[in-house]
Amino acid sequence: MQERVFKISLDPGIVDSFDEALDEQEHISAQQVFSEKRYRGLNAWDCICSCVHRIRDTVGYLNDMELGHMAHGNAFDFMEFMNNAAVVIDSVNMLASIFAVSLDEENARSEVFEEPGSDGKGTDKDYFEFIRSLCVVHPTDTSRHPRYQGSKLVTCPYITWTDSLTRPAFGNCDLHANAFVNEASSWGDSVNIHIDQVFNYVEYRYGLLEKVKDGLVRFQDDTIARFRERPIEAxxxxxxxxxxxxxxxxxxxxxxxxxxxxxxxxxxxxxxxxxxxxxxxxxxxxxxxxxxxxxxxxxxxxxxxxxxxxxxxxxxxxxxxxxxxxxxxxxxxxxxxxxxxxxxxxxxxxxxxxxxxxxxxxxxxxxxxxxxxxxxxxxxxxxxxxxxxxxxxxxxxxxxxxxxxxxxxxxVPNDPSYRRTANTSTEVVQDG
Structure with a gap:
């Protein structure tokens, strides 16, 4: 029996504001090119538009989701949420890269999950990517997050919503998963997930679009200023x-x-x-x-x-x-x-x-x-x-x-050069 329902609330005004800034100087925005090595010099406009569309649509979809449902022994709704939340996060990251907005400081934060891992250097970004890998996209092959893994390879047979009976046993978390370490007679590690932390992280990363918008406006202003300084002769x-x-x-x-x-x-x-x-x-x-x-x-x-x-x-x-x-x-x-x-x-x-x-x-x-x-x-x-x-x-x-x-x-000026008047002979006027 379902006990609780969880819903995130992402402000659609953030992406709408970014889109308005993009459109305000669309002819400039459309000139942006990739600066990163893989795509350097390639026009980025199509990618920019794809990111904005994905963010807008996915934010609406995430806001409509009601989490907390168990189906076939798993929290499939959480899996779906994580995958779509990653689309928003990745799209914001891509826009930041395109408009040369550094997120190094934001990527180094660890205030949400407070999971530094075995080396004490883990960040919120690292932990979110780990639980998404383990619980959603690589449940049988999570191997690239060593600070959170009890062995070289960890696997996850299920992720479940906790209820009033199981919640106290797992630190009052909302979701529980096992990270099996592929050792005999071992139950591996418990991964206890608090949905409010996940929501907070997604909201924070989505909110970085406002910082990216500042970078977009700087790019537009700098480009316009550069062109204005370059004369065009009559x-x-x-x-x-x-x-x-x-x-x-x-x-x-x-x-x-x-x-x-x-x-x-x-x-x-x-x-x-x-x-x-x-x-x-x-x-x-x-x-x-x-x-x-x-x-x-x-x-x-x-x-x-x-x-x-x-x-x-x-x-x-x-x-x-x-x-x-x-x-x-x-x-x-x-x-x-x-x-x-x-x-x-x-x-x-x-x-x-x-x-x-x-x-x-x-x-x-x-x-x-x-x-x-x-x-x-x-x-x-x-x-x-x-x-x-x-x-x-x-x-x-x-x-x-x-x-x-x-x-x-x-x-059009009110002048016979441009307008019909009685008994007026009009010759072509060079207006330059």
Whole structure:
């Protein structure tokens, strides 16, 4: 009959806080590499994300567990707890290693279990690893913890929860295991485990994630400061626009990652585009001017290492990281005339030259289903190339965005270089 139930209480806010710090400067966090010898130089982002996911999910699972159940003569729930607790501990240790946070002092502690072992040098970390090896993962082959072993090899046939009858015999512990020493007529050593000590140790090791977060923030701050100290020049007098865009692209990849490389490629291509129909030129030039304006803001963003604020391509009082440069390529605005055309808008990019002929044909079909909307701002016909149709459609979407209360409308200056006005001739303005 079950007498007692044991539950741990780990604060999920610790991992949530770490995750928030990670995401706040994700473009920097994603640049971290391993420093330890085995993986030195390898990007650590996937491992970082895996650690955070494992910690978050496992903390929730451990908090839900109710320990104290015997099944088939063993405390299998404790075994399960130990294995999952080790996932949390190992993940915190891995993150500490990645962000160069020393845990030497914490690893040397012995205040929880107070089990120094035969040489008097054992730590809480050592003892936790010993009982996990003996009771859970290596019950028939525990051989790497000599200070806690009565012989070269110890084995453990069972681990049980104590009850009111057996508890006094085993020092009022909560769990009891035997470490057999493989000697004739020997019962080996009793291993008496107090669950509150195990919980305290797991809580302590999990709590070290807060120290690791400090190391993460230091890494982010140091990286940002280093990039801010390295200048990025505006477009040079002898530098072509294409070369300038490519230079900004390379800086972007190094400072923020490669998520936007295709946007730079599109900007480069679009800014060299000229419509075949002269009547489309004014609208196309306004759209191109907006791209040049956004490139100037992107230069500020790279110099300042920030996506926040109008000077960096964002908006006033908006910390979301939205930037004009990252959104001109699709110009989503929610304009009323576009209602019901969600699927068609989704397929416009089939005309960008990066898709096969079948997709391109489908993209043309979807584009001409929007002809009534598009021709309010540009002139199109089936004889135009896929690329020209694509850029004219984007030009129309840009014009519609400027008629709609949306972020693009808020970010683009109220100037005829960027906005349609009666009897205004617009030429492309180099904004750099």
């Amino acid at each position: 477009q040079g007098a002898e530098e072509s626009l294409s070369d300038y865009i490519d230079r900004l692209k390379q800086e972007e990849i190094e400072r923020f990652g490669n998520a936007n490389d295709y946007i730079f490629d599109m900007a480069d291509d679009l800014l060299s585009f000229e419509p075949t129909d002269e009547k489309n030129k004014a609208a196309v030039d306004r759209y191109k001017n907006a791209w040049l304006f956004a490139l100037g803001l992107e230069l500020n963003s790279l110099r300042n290492m920030s996506r926040v604020g109008p000077e960096n391509g964002g908006l006033e009082d908006d910390a979301s990281g939205w930037t004009l440069f990252e959104n001109l390529w699709h110009c989503h605005s929610g304009h009323p005339d576009l209602r019901g055309y969600g699927y068609q808008l989704e397929k416009l990019h089939y005309l960008d030259g990066a898709h096969g002929p079948s997709d391109a044909r489908w993209g043309r079909r979807k584009l001409f289903e929007m002809e009534d909307v598009l021709t309010e701002h540009v002139r199109i016909n089936p004889e135009l190339s896929d690329k020209e149709l694509y850029y004219l459609a984007l030009t129309c979407l840009y014009e519609l965005a400027l008629e709609t209360p949306c972020r693009i409308n808020e970010a």
